[in-house]
Amino acid sequence: MAAAAQQAPVSKAPEKKNQKAPEKQDVKAKVTRPVGIAIMAVLLCLALVVGNGRALSRATPKAFLSQGDVASIVEDRIKSAKNAETVARRAGLDESYYAAVEEAAGQLQDAKNARGVSRADQELAGAVGDMTGAAQSGLAVNDVSLLTGAMDTFNDAGNLLRFEAKAFNEKAEKAQKVYDGLLLKGLFARPDVYEGI
Numbered sequence: 001m002a003a004a005a006q007q008a009p010v011s012k013a014p015e016k017k018n019q020k021a022p023e024k025q026d027v028k029a030k031v032t033r034p035v036g037i038a039i040m041a042v043l044l045c046l047a048l049v050v051g052n053g054r055a056l057s058r059a060t061p062k063a064f065l066s067q068g069d070v071a072s073i074v075e076d077r078i079k080s081a082k083n084a085e086t087v088a089r090r091a092g093l094d095e096s097y098y099a100a101v102e103e104a105a106g107q108l109q110d111a112k113n114a115r116g117v118s119r120a121d122q123e124l125a126g127a128v129g130d131m132t133g134a135a136q137s138g139l140a141v142n143d144v145s146l147l148t149g150a151m152d153t154f155n156d157a158g159n160l161l162r163f164e165a166k167a168f169n170e171k172a173e174k175a176q177k178v179y180d181g182l183l184l185k186g187l188f189a190r191p192d193v194y195e196g197i
Contacts, residue, residue, distance in 0.1 A: 064114035064168050064194065073157055073160045074121075074161065077108065077154060077157040078108055078109055080153040080154035081101055081105050081128050082101075082102075083150040083153070084128055084132055084151055087135075087146045087150055088139075088147060090138075090143050091134070091137075091139050091143075092138060093135055100131070101124070101131055103127075104127045105124055107123060108120035108123075113192045114168055114169075114172070115194070121158070128154060132147055165197050166194075169194055172193045175191035176193070178191075179191050
């Protein structure tokens with residue numbers, strides 16, 4: 001019993017009842033509710049714009065001039081128009097015919113998208129047609145044959161260009177449908193298409 005009575009003294013340190021707990025951080029948000037709602041609205045709009053842009057870019061085909069052989073076909077079309085102009089000059093036409101062909105050829109060379117190529121090519125076809133129609137009566141038989149050959153090459157290049165344009169437009173139709181379904185279509189350019197085929 002003596003052992004039982006001899007228990008180790010329990011140290012009773014005085015408990016501090018009024019001890020303050022470490023200060024908790026203020027649970028209230030530092031951002032007010034209206035500011036939070038505004039931030040969420042801005043993020044939602046941003047996500048909508050980015051999502052619309054990605055959907056449209058995925059559906060849009062690569063640039064028309066980098067598709068297939070379009071760039072070389074455009075070069076052939078311009079070259080054959082200039083060949084036709086060289087022969088037509090032998091007819092002694094008014095300079096305005098040649099100037100119209102050169103201006104349209106320059107526009108076609110500078111065109112950067114399908115719509116631009118389409119418009120410039122139509123201008124070039126009209127100018128070359130006017131020039132060759134006026135020149136035929138003033139040319140010698142050999143020159144008429146040369147002009148016909150140049151026009152055949154010009155028309156063949158035009159047919160190839162329209163073939164490439166049809167293939168491009170088939171892909172661009174998907175982008176047009178995506179564009180028409182966008183909520184924010186006013187922020188994006190309408191997808192490029194080749195016109196007049």
